[in-house]
Amino acid sequence: MSKVGIAQLQKRLDGLLAFLNPHWDFVNCHMVNYLTDQHWEVFLPGALRKEISGKEDAELAIEELFWQSNESGHRFQQWRVFLEIGKQERLALHPELLTSVEDLIEAQENAAQLSIREFMSAKKCHEVELTAALVDHIVKNSSQDCYIVDAGDGKGYLSSRLALQYGHKVLGIDANAANTENALSRNRKLQRAWNGLTERAELQSKGIIPKRRGKKSPTRDPQKSAPALDNYKTTSRFITTELNFGALLEYNFGQLLQNDSLNICLTGLHTCGNLAATCLQVFHAQNDCRLLCNIGCCYHLLRERYSQQEFFGNKALMDMQTDYGFPLSQYLQDRQVHMGRNARMLAAQSIERTLDAKELPNVTLYYRALLEVLVCRHTPQLKNELQVGKVRKFDSFEEYIQKCATKLEAPWLASVRDEELHSLLQEYATEKHYLDLFYLLRMSFAPILESLILLDRLLYLKELGYERSYLIDLFDPVISPRHFAIVSIKPPP
Structure with missing residues (x-):
């Protein structure tokens, strides 16, 4: 298995920054201001x-460049070149920086993984099965007894699977006390249903259609006991580098495993915002943490060290964080690299899912941009100040505006006449198609921005001397957009 070196990561980060540097304002622009600030003219190269030129060109460009990915077309050559250069910067196009699960695990188990569908969506099931199997492999290949700490445990999806299917002792930690109670309740229900669920999965793996749930199977072993409940515990804590995991494990599990030292595998499935970065920092700060497997998400909630581009109260939320989440590596800190909140928000979007579904932005994006035009014309002092949020169940622009007026408690907006709204729609009719194309072009930067965040995290671990640190493309990106896992294994003490 080839090892990714520090110099190799630094070179790739240099390439990413060279590509991104001319476009930081573009990726940080707010789609709300698409019309008021003339984004098409300001941010697109001439x-x-x-x-x-016109609606037909915009629609054809979307079809050929994005839906068909037609590389042999004769039109839109400048667009093709621009998109191709950007595509080459994506992490997925640099397999030399990635490690496969097969390469990571020295001794693969031959037993087939069962697809156990238990109280969760197909997306979550996909994520939990693959993450649990990876964590189990890492722990077993470490040749040492381990407790597993699940950071940002949430509803306990991953923790329950690790405890019930693989028999690990797991402590789920979540900052929200309600989540920990719900996770335990869910685990109790799951424990009672576990034998039936595994039986169904075994039958399905053999191509047998199981009977409907509720009908007792004649093949079920009545002597087979349900898995133990005491493998899974939860606690409500805000995770920092100072949080004593050893004390928490001893409190929750009593007598710890009998070995010379406590070994912990710190994991987390879609740890939100700064928590992903904090997990890497905890892994380094606490000697007992020997293994790390983390999949992050919600990049917009990262606290940046150098960025001043935070919108709509986001900066106040960031200031509540105790540590910085980006950049982590000294290499990017020395360069004072900053992204901005909108760029981080964009990094969490999925170009793969959009292309697979051929999905244009919801019409609310266009309507919200039109609303900002009304703001500038009627109450210019409120430009960039209104937080509309999601507006549902409307059949027209007029109805959308009415709902916004009610939601915002804005009499000035409620008094705008339908004639003005009709006129506004006519004035910007062509811009709707330009906005769709602009949106897709901007989204093409999403995997590039995510690459910057992920490689910074991997380099951080390498800089600290953890040579066995890896970046793994774990999930199907169409099913689960945040599909990269960071794995790190400390050398024996």
């Missing part, structure tokens, strides 16, 4: 703008 060569790209020249190739789009």
Whole structure:
């Protein structure tokens, strides 16, 4: 298995930054201001703008460049070049920086993984099965007894699977006390249903259609006992580098495993915002943490060290965090690299899912941009100040505006006449198609921005001397957009 070196990571980060540096304002622009701030004219290179002239060109460009990915077309050559250069910066196009699960695990088990569908969506099931199997492999290949700590435990999806299917002792930690109670309740229900669920999965793996739930199977072993409940505990804590995991494990499990030292595998499935970065910092700070497997998400909630581009009260939320989540590596800190909140928000979007579904942005994005035009015309002092949020169940622009007026408690907006709204729609009719194309072009930067965050995390671990640190493309990106796992294994003490 080839090892990714520090110099190799630094070189790739240099390439990413060289590509991104001219476009930071573009990826940080707010789609709310698409019309008021003339994003099409301001952010698109002139060569790209020249190739789009009217609604038909915009629609054809979307079809050929994004839905069909037609590389042999003769039109939109400047767009094709621009998109291809960006595509080459994506992490998925640099397999030399990635490690496969097969390469990571020295002794693969031959037993087939059962697909156990238990009280969760198909997406979550996909994520939990693959993450649990990976964590189990890492722990077993470490040749040492381990407790597992699940950071940001939530409803206990991953913890329950690790405890019930694989028999590990797991402590789930979540900052929200309600989550820990719900996770325990869910685990109790799951424990009672576990034998039936595994039986169904075994039958399905053999191509047998199991009977409907509720009908007792004649093949079920009545002597087979349910898995033990005492493998899984939860606690409500805010995770920092100072949190004493050893004390928490001893409190929850009593007598710890009998070995010379406590060994902990710190994991987390879609740890939100700064928690992903904190897990890497905890892994380094606490000697008992010997193994790490983390999949992060919600990049917009990262606290940046150098960015001043935070919108709509987000900066106040960031200031509540005790540590910085980006950049982690000294290499990017020395360069004072910053992204901005909108760039981090964009990093969490999925171009793969959008292309697979051929999905244009919801019409609310266009309507919200039109609303901002009304703000600038009627109450300019409120520009960039209104937080509308989600607006559901409307059949027209007029109804959308009515719902916004009610939600915002804005009499000035409620008094805007339908004639003005009709006129506004006519004035910006073509812009709707330009906005869709602009949106897709901007989304093409998402995997590039995510690559910057992930490689910074991997480099951070390498800088600290953890040579056995890996980046694994774990999930199907269409099913689960945040599909990369960071794994690190400390050398024996």
